Amino acid sequence: MSEAFVLSPEFEPVAVDPTGDPAGVRPLAVAGPGDRGVIVKVTGVSGAAEAVAAEELERRLLEMGFVEGATIEVLHQGLFGRDPIAVRVDDTRVALRRREAGAVSVLFEGGRREAGAVSVKFDGR
Amino acid sequence: MTPDIGVAATVTDTSRKSQPLEPARVALVGNPNSGKTALFNALTGSRQKVANYAGVTVERKEGVLTAPSGRQMRVLDLPGTYSLRARSPDEAVTRDAVLGRLAGEAAPEALICVADATNLRLVLRLVLELKQVGRPFVLALNMFDIAQRQGLRIDLERLSKELGAPIVTTVATRKRGLPDLLEKVEGLVAAQKPEAESVWREPSAAEIRAAHAEAQRIFKACVKPPERPDTVTGKIDGVLLHPVAGLLILLTLLFVMFQAVFTWATPAMDGIDAGFAALVAFTNAHLPHGLLTSFIADGLIAGVGSVLVFLPQILILFFFILMLEDSGYMARAAFLMDRIMGGAGLHGRAFIPLLSSFACAIPGIMSTRVIDNREDRLTTILVAPLMTCSARIPVYTLIIGAFIPQHTVAGFLSLQGLVMFGLYASGIVSALLVSFVIRRVFWRGAVEPFMMELPTYRWPEPRNVLMNLLTRARIFMARAGRIILPLMVLVWVLSTFPYPPEGATGPAIDYSIAGRVGQFIAPLMAPIGFNWQMTVALIPGMAAREVAVAVLGTVYAVSGEDGETGALSTLLKNQWSLASALSFLAWYVFAPQCMPTLGVVKRETNSWVWPTVMFVYMVSLAYLASFVTYHVAVALGAG
Numbered sequence: 001m002s003e004a005f006v007l008s009p010e011f012e013p014v015a016v017d018p019t020g021d022p023a024g025v026r027p028l029a030v031a032g033p034g035d036r037g038v039i040v041k042v043t044g045v046s047g048a049a050e051a052v053a054a055e056e057l058e059r060r061l062l063e064m065g066f067v068e069g070a071t072i073e074v075l076h077q078g079l080f081g082r083d084p085i086a087v088r089v090d091d092t093r094v095a096l097r098r099r100e101a102g103a104v105s106v107l108f109e110g111g112r113r114e115a116g117a118v119s120v121k122f123d124g125r
Numbered sequence: 126m127t128p129d130i131g132v133a134a135t136v137t138d139t140s141r142k143s144q145p146l147e148p149a150r151v152a153l154v155g156n157p158n159s160g161k162t163a164l165f166n167a168l169t170g171s172r173q174k175v176a177n178y179a180g181v182t183v184e185r186k187e188g189v190l191t192a193p194s195g196r197q198m199r200v201l202d203l204p205g206t207y208s209l210r211a212r213s214p215d216e217a218v219t220r221d222a223v224l225g226r227l228a229g230e231a232a233p234e235a236l237i238c239v240a241d242a243t244n245l246r247l248v249l250r251l252v253l254e255l256k257q258v259g260r261p262f263v264l265a266l267n268m269f270d271i272a273q274r275q276g277l278r279i280d281l282e283r284l285s286k287e288l289g290a291p292i293v294t295t296v297a298t299r300k301r302g303l304p305d306l307l308e309k310v311e312g313l314v315a316a317q318k319p320e321a322e323s324v325w326r327e328p329s330a331a332e333i334r335a336a337h338a339e340a341q342r343i344f345k346a347c348v349k350p351p352e353r354p355d356t357v358t359g360k361i362d363g364v365l366l367h368p369v370a371g372l373l374i375l376l377t378l379l380f381v382m383f384q385a386v387f388t389w390a391t392p393a394m395d396g397i398d399a400g401f402a403a404l405v406a407f408t409n410a411h412l413p414h415g416l417l418t419s420f421i422a423d424g425l426i427a428g429v430g431s432v433l434v435f436l437p438q439i440l441i442l443f444f445f446i447l448m449l450e451d452s453g454y455m456a457r458a459a460f461l462m463d464r465i466m467g468g469a470g471l472h473g474r475a476f477i478p479l480l481s482s483f484a485c486a487i488p489g490i491m492s493t494r495v496i497d498n499r500e501d502r503l504t505t506i507l508v509a510p511l512m513t514c515s516a517r518i519p520v521y522t523l524i525i526g527a528f529i530p531q532h533t534v535a536g537f538l539s540l541q542g543l544v545m546f547g548l549y550a551s552g553i554v555s556a557l558l559v560s561f562v563i564r565r566v567f568w569r570g571a572v573e574p575f576m577m578e579l580p581t582y583r584w585p586e587p588r589n590v591l592m593n594l595l596t597r598a599r600i601f602m603a604r605a606g607r608i609i610l611p612l613m614v615l616v617w618v619l620s621t622f623p624y625p626p627e628g629a630t631g632p633a634i635d636y637s638i639a640g641r642v643g644q645f646i647a648p649l650m651a652p653i654g655f656n657w658q659m660t661v662a663l664i665p666g667m668a669a670r671e672v673a674v675a676v677l678g679t680v681y682a683v684s685g686e687d688g689e690t691g692a693l694s695t696l697l698k699n700q701w702s703l704a705s706a707l708s709f710l711a712w713y714v715f716a717p718q719c720m721p722t723l724g725v726v727k728r729e730t731n732s733w734v735w736p737t738v739m740f741v742y743m744v745s746l747a748y749l750a751s752f753v754t755y756h757v758a759v760a761l762g763a764g
Contacts, residue, residue, distance in 0.1 A: 063208045063247070
């Protein structure tokens with residue numbers, strides 16, 4: 001696992017992200033419940049040692065609906081190491097580990113919502 | 126190629142127009158959780174056949190049905206997938222079947238693509254892939270009642286035009302829309318359009334993106350968002366996926382399940398046990414004494430009985446698993462357990478196989494098929510027999526009953542219960558340690574991604590659960606029976622031949638091959654505190670763990686059907702030291718005293734390597750554990 005994504009116990013999702021991107025684009029790996037935004041980039045490079053090639057990870061993410069432009073909201077996280085996370089991608093709920101979530105960059109909205117709240121918003125349809 | 130399908134294919138080619146028509150070949154494809162199996166059950170009812178695809182351990186489910194027009198159809202239920210780009214052996218079967226490349230299978234004449242009407246986004250991309258294959262298909266929008274209840278509006282006409290395929294709305298659990306579906310399928314088969322050349326190839330990431338964009342365009346054009354979207358799933362998840370409450374609920378659920386497996390099954394198991402014991406006694410009483418009678422009674426009947434006795438537990442276990450799967454909770458359980466299992470180097474999906482192994486390692490090992498990654502799957506298979514299966518219980522009960530006093534500890538805990546708990550805990554802890562060692566020392570490969578859809582919660586449909594339960598039970602009986610029966614016969618041969626010489630005084634088993642092997646290796650077992658009787662019991666005990674109890678009865682020549690365990694336990698108490706007894710328990714936690722399990726591992730891995738590895742590591746662990754237990758106990762004065 002790359003140093004950037006090691007989550008210390010005192011890790012706080014709203015804190016400034018390690019890459020310091022001013023535009024609010026952060027990897028999904030560092031998001032917490034209630035964080036929502038739009039996927040801006042999906043690569044196969046998660047920053048961790050993966051059992052599958054980058055191209056393969058990218059295709060798997062795409063097939064599960066992690067595609068540029070999809071809305072995303074973090075719904076839940078596990079107890080230990082706050083891993084894995086459950087997210088809503090458009091209207092599909094998906095569970096994944098934070099390490100793989102490192103391959104998804106998200107433009108997060110400013111505000112945060114209560115964890116576990118249900119979103120009924122559908123993007124521009 | 127199976128003979129019947131082969132004939133069907135050739136006849137169809139030559140006499141297509143003549144009556145009666147050969148059954149049409151149809152295959153079901155779709156995303157996981159789309160209700161595909163429910164639709165398959167609704168279409169084919171009880172006329173299903175479950176087998177394996179040639180050469181791979183993927184389940185092949187086929188059913189026969191008669192369309193309203195009288196046309197026969199063979200329907201194949203293909204493993205669920207998000208893409209034709211296969212990642213697991215299961216998905217490879219789906220891809221090859223759809224492409225008509227599957228060895229031993231005739232290509233389907235038409236496909237039914239099953240989609241959850243309330244969750245179309247991902248399946249549309251799969252539909253676009255199917256379109257490239259060029260095989261005629263119908264899109265079945267399943268669970269359409271839920272879509273209607275949510276006020277989801279789908280422009281069926283436009284969607285059908287965009288996809289170039291007929292669309293049918295179905296509610297599999299209520300059998301709605303099925304005649305319409307079959308009519309459309311028949312139409313496709315009858316049209317016999319010259320099959321378009323397949324232009325499908327494994328898509329690159331860029332092509333998947335393009336297909337996604339196209340699917341998104343179609344989705345936006347044809348589907349109006351629901352007026353009353355499902356909010357229940359989110360609310361339930363708020364509780365069930367809560368980091369702390371969710372885990373507590375899962376543990377409670379497991380506890381209830383565990384209790385049910387052991388308490389609900391007991392009357393049925395006792396009944397089966399008594400029934401077979403009576404049958405053996407009856408056979409012995411009414412057939413002339415001799416080899417044939419002994420073979421029928423002790424080899425065949427006892428063998429069948431030893432398989433059947435676990436059926437009640439396995440049915441209850443499967444019932445819970447099916448309920449959890451159909452309700453959508455199973456994916457949540459994997460989510461909650463992933464990190465805990467991951468710490469030991471196991472995949473989140475290894476959870477169910479390991480849970481099943483508490484009843485019996487055989488269904489547990491069979492269910493490792495859900496794990497995509499080979500190393501993950503092999504690790505799970507290797508540690509599954511360390512979970513305390515129910516066949517160990519008779520052995521544990523006998524020894525604990527004989528040697529552990531009925532003290533109460535700390536006011537309310539029974540010492541016997543504590544020892545039992547300790548044995549279970551050692552099994553679990555050692556399984557986690559072994560998998561940790563395997564994944565950190567032997568296979569230091571990187572970790573397989575964990576990504577799974579969390580489906581919408583649904584009430585399990587009783588009929589569907591029942592049908593799947595019967596299918597599971599049939600599979601277990603067929604597979605286990607095929608492996609266990611011959612082994613039971615083998616063990617009978619080993620413990621029967623050669624006969625004791627004239628005027629022999631000891632029990633007959635002492636003179637058999639099993640007895641001799643036992644006495645031969647007895648010196649090897651002396652350092653762990655086993656006497657030769659214990660060692661002899663281990664040999665037939667290879668057939669199934671609980672057989673050792675019966676063999677101990679035989680070698681100590683305990684007679685009488687009733688109170689056998691009571692008499693035996695008193696006898697053992699006088700013959701064995703406490704240290705030997707504890708060492709025997711430790712042996713049973715680890716030893717691969719179950720040839721059927723090794724047989725299933727051979728079958729599931731298609732190689733003798735893994736059963737050998739399993740046998741060697743488990744025997745070594747058992748010897749080590751018994752050695753330590755024995756010597757510590759002796760040092761503490763229990764020798």
